[in-house]
Amino acid sequence: MEEKEPMFSAKILKLFTNPINKDNPITVLMLGICSALAVTVKLEPAMVMALSVTIVTGFSSCILSSIRNTIPNRIRIIVQLVVVAALVILVDQILRAFAYDVSKQLSVFVGLIITNCIIMGRIEAFALGNRPWPSLIDGLGNGAGYGLILIVVAFFRELFGSGTLFGLQVIPESWYIGNGGFYENNGLFILPPMALIVVGLIIWIQRSFNKQLIEK
């Protein structure tokens, strides 16, 4: 019998903080990149996406961890997909009911949370071998690490691409060339390829500070 741990021991907290930097799902483990980049043109959909993924990762880990001893090993992938898909349907319906504009902007990418590799990766690597409570924290931590990258990328893309943050004008109107100034929005930042380049640069910066992450 395992020893009972306090709810918020140092080990549990580590499960939450590690994925944010050292084990970041996007920049280190290369998981969940698929849906990460397409929603980062503006901050608002990026935030909503980050939140949805965090919730789905946390709860799917928790649910599957609590039924892990009853799932036959051979069909576990199907069981995982069904649980995740059910959670994503819930998130999708909630978004449609309460944030219709954002859900239209995210379009197919809400559905694509199902095949987000972070979720399957955490279930396979962590939740199937651990208790529900650490699994929940691990899921939430990985979701947060994913969300952090999303928000950073969206911040730069919206700031340089449209001169706004959350849809509010940040760069003063009088700076624009049309108003007699010197500034113009960089249209390249709105286009898809720039998301990849921004993530590449984030990886570069992160690895310059964490030397042990450098690949041979």
Added chain:
Amino acid sequence: MENIANIFVRSIFVDNMIFAFFLGMCSYIAVSKTVKTALGLGIAVIFVLGVTLPVNYLLNKYLLTSGCLTWISPGLAEVDLSFLSFIIFIAVIASITQLVEMIVEKFAPALYSSLGIFLPLIAVNCAILGGSLFMQERGYANLGEATSFALGSGVGWCLAIVGIAAIREKLKYSNVPAPLRGIGITFIITGLMGIAFMSFMGIKL
């Protein structure tokens, strides 16, 4: 017919799964170290997309769209099952990849030994589910259009992964800054390839 060819070319070059929508990025980055394996995975993706997407198209048309159940009985005209589409699409994809794997293993062992390891990976490849979701959102008019979209996206994905694998093979001999080695430089190169592919924008047959 013209429309079908148009959709095919558009989904290869203009609406490329990787460069325009970032779908299937995970396996794209993880399995693009050599051209040979990249080609194997690319062909497997074309194959699975070409099989699952038409099936999902028929399911969507005759089962899921709001009010489409009238072919069973007129009383079902008000039923809207579209909220079930995620779970049905993913179930179809997972089971078809399983079936395809078993069939290929039985009847084409040579193909299985080169493709086999990739097939389970593909069930959770975003490009496959993404293809079905785009098909639902764009509302293709008939089965021919949906199939040509499926094959076009598959070919586009294959083209992208083979291209990046070829570049990465050459990249071994270049002196990349240490923190950027591996996935960092792969991201940036993919971005540059995406910019190159943007020159196809506006192409029409």
